[in-house]
Amino acid sequence: MSAPVSPGRRLALRALTVAAAAAALLATALPGSAFAHGSVTDPASRAYSCLKRWENNHQAPDMAAQDPMCAQAWTADPSAMWNWNGLYREGVKGNHQAAIPDGQLCSAGRTQSGRYAALDAVGPWKAAPTNRNFSVNLYDQAKHGADYIRVYITKQGFDATKQPLGWNDLELVSQTGNTPATKWKQAADGGVSISVDANAGKRTGQHIVYTIWQASHMDQSYYFCSDVTFPAK
Numbered sequence: 001m002s003a004p005v006s007p008g009r010r011l012a013l014r015a016l017t018v019a020a021a022a023a024a025l026l027a028t029a030l031p032g033s034a035f036a037h038g039s040v041t042d043p044a045s046r047a048y049s050c051l052k053r054w055e056n057n058h059q060a061p062d063m064a065a066q067d068p069m070c071a072q073a074w075t076a077d078p079s080a081m082w083n084w085n086g087l088y089r090e091g092v093k094g095n096h097q098a099a100i101p102d103g104q105l106c107s108a109g110r111t112q113s114g115r116y117a118a119l120d121a122v123g124p125w126k127a128a129p130t131n132r133n134f135s136v137n138l139y140d141q142a143k144h145g146a147d148y149i150r151v152y153i154t155k156q157g158f159d160a161t162k163q164p165l166g167w168n169d170l171e172l173v174s175q176t177g178n179t180p181a182t183k184w185k186q187a188a189d190g191g192v193s194i195s196v197d198a199n200a201g202k203r204t205g206q207h208i209v210y211t212i213w214q215a216s217h218m219d220q221s222y223y224f225c226s227d228v229t230f231p232a233k
Helices: 007-030 046-057 068-076 076-082
Strands: 038-042 088-090 134-141 145-153 170-176 191-197 203-217 220-231
Touching: 038 088, 038 220, 046 068, 046 145, 046 191, 046 220, 068 170, 134 170, 134 203, 145 191, 145 220
Parallel strands: none
Antiparallel strands: 038 134, 088 220, 134 191, 145 170, 145 203, 203 220
């Protein structure tokens, strides 16, 4: 006959069971989180921005009224927020416009079976007030480095709250060459800082900053939409 299990040991076994179940649930809820990569953290990409604002309160009923675009994104697929650092495609071979149709730029062409599709939704995304001379901070969590980083901004006259984003709506405003992660100018959060001058084009009001990060470790391309508001002239 087996020896009786003490109350203390029963509690310890129960705690281990609960912990194991929680770990299994987390692994299911956050596919790919063990292979984290990176994102634009300032001005924050849409997924990262929604996570920052609602991570600890993402089931709040008032999110729909306060932050409708994040609310629809959380409802569509919460894993897209938790996996803010996994928005990429492989094997694009530099043909970004061929790989990603107009209207799908923010989701990297509905990558990963459409997990990020809600990021393409048109509407009043919360926009960060930004000077026309600013920096894009890209957090390279996995230290992939870059073959290049390209930063685009929507043209003046584009209405980010009413129009789907297409390639012809963008203007290239800054880019880097091949740069190992070890040689990047480090931003405050440990990523790379890219200087941007948005004065050309006389931009005012709400815009989308679109960043393409071509990682160096393999043919892996990352795409990020960040919503900003430039001051009036």
